[in-house]
Amino acid sequence: MNVDIEKVASAPSPPPPAAPSSSHPNTKETKLTTAQDADLSDSSDLDSPTTTPDEEEEEEEFIPPDGGLTAWSQVLAACLINMLAWGYPTAFGVYQLHYRDTLRLPEAQVSWIGSLQVFLAFALCIFSGRLADAGYIKSTIIAGTFLVVFGTFMTSLCKEYWQIFLAQGLCTGLGLGIIFMPPLSVVNSYFKRKKALALAISATGTGLGSVVFPAVIQYLIPKVGFAWAVRCAGFVALGISVVSVVLLRPVLKPRRSGPVFEWDAFREGPYLLFTLGAFLFFWALFFGSFFINAFARNIVGFSTTDSVQLLLITNGMSVVARPITGYLADNYIGPINMHAFQMFLLGCMFFFWLAVDSATGLYVFAIFLGFAMGAAQGVFGGALASLLKDPRKMGTRFGMVCTLCAFSSLAGPPTAGAIIDRSNGTYTWACVWAGTVVVLASFTIMSARIAVTGFKLAVKI
Secondary structure (H helix, E strand, O other): OHHHHHHHHHOOOOOOOOOOOOOOOOHHHHHHHHHHHOHHHHHHHHHOOOOOHHHHHHHHHOOOOOOOHHHHHHHHHHHHHHHHHOHHHHOHHHHHHHHHHHHOOOHHHHHHHHHHHHHHHHHOHHHHHHHHHOOOHHHHHHHHHHHHHHHHHHHOOOOOHHHHHHHHHHHHHHHHHHHHHHHHHHHHHHOOOOHHHHHHHHHHHHHHHHHHHHHHHHHHHHHHHHHHHHHHHHHHHHHHHHHHHHHOOOOOOOOOOOOOOOHHHHHOHHHHHHHHHHHHHHHHOHHHHHHHHHHHHHHHOOOHHHHHHHHHHHHHHHHHHHHHHHHHHHHHHOHHHHHHHHHHHHHHHHHHHHHOOOHHHHHHHHHHHHHHHHHHHHOHHHHHHOOOOOHHHHHHHHHHHHHHHHHHHHHHHHHHHHHHHHOOOOOHHHHHHHHHHHHHHHHHHHHHHHHHHOOOOOOOO
16 A cells, blocks of 8 residues: 555646546556455445344344243243144044944044044144244134134034044144144244243143043033034133133244245254154154053953043143153253153153053053153153254244154054054054154154264263
């Protein structure tokens, strides 16, 4: 720059400095100097199509409240939705007994109704999750609630297998899949340090729903008949949904743009391994809730009422397990560590099922099985959330995992039913199949953890 000043000083007729001419010999140097001075402003303009300053500022300034009345009310809303989204299909064991006795159909064929419900509840998560990220929280829940209530009322009118399959399996399943993801995405945005605990408490709704809905069906059938018992369950579902819609308060700015399915996510080793582990886990998970009451009645000799009470005990224990595992995951162990450990214990419980041959033993087993199932499911959302860096992608990434798990959950109960039918009604090989699959799933989840931390034991993640 000193050379430039000397050249200008030695020139015979220097131009006025306030109005330089574009044809001056030093125009090129002047333009270069101007470009250097304006480099910062130009580079920020070039970056603007990728990330706007407003978005960066909002992401930097946003801090999850991690507590407070509003935050915990979102947990309550998600708990209520989970009562419906997963409590309803988990309670299919009651319907399984009723349909098998009234329609005289094999276990595997009846299981397809409940499997279709679970499949759709998972499969539509990729779409409802993307809608949640885009900000359509309440409208998505309202649409899903309509399908659930309508399908439930239509089920009360059904007389044939194909009618039940369409009403309870297809229509209700579509509604369950639509309502699940939006509240989960909202809860995830309100918490950071207590995220696993908040998601685990919201997941207790699954256990509560799996107690409430079978109880409504089982204890109202003798008084008002099957049709009105199912309609009462529909009214319960409607009330739950209305309260949750009133409570929900989304806090993150909607992410309108972005793909429904992010294929690049599977290039991340931990996410890919976690997805594979979840796929195996949900393949065998519903074996316990779908078949423990049938085992009690057909093998141990329980009455229909007692077998349903056994299912209520199993589902009720899962309510106790979820907040405990969430608290331990947040404060001591880590969500992924806890998830893998509890999955391993659940796989062992399926093997322990082989030793049950009495009513007393079955009651004790039901308590431990329910606790193990609730503990394994309770930290599922928190474990996946711990792998995500952008909370605005929770709906999309979680929905992708759930959609893939839809196919394994669809095949799971019919697979178990087919094994039982081919084993002349015995449950030995079905228990071996379920235990092996879940233990393998726990090893896969642990592999995802190792992909993040390496071979280190004392790491909370």
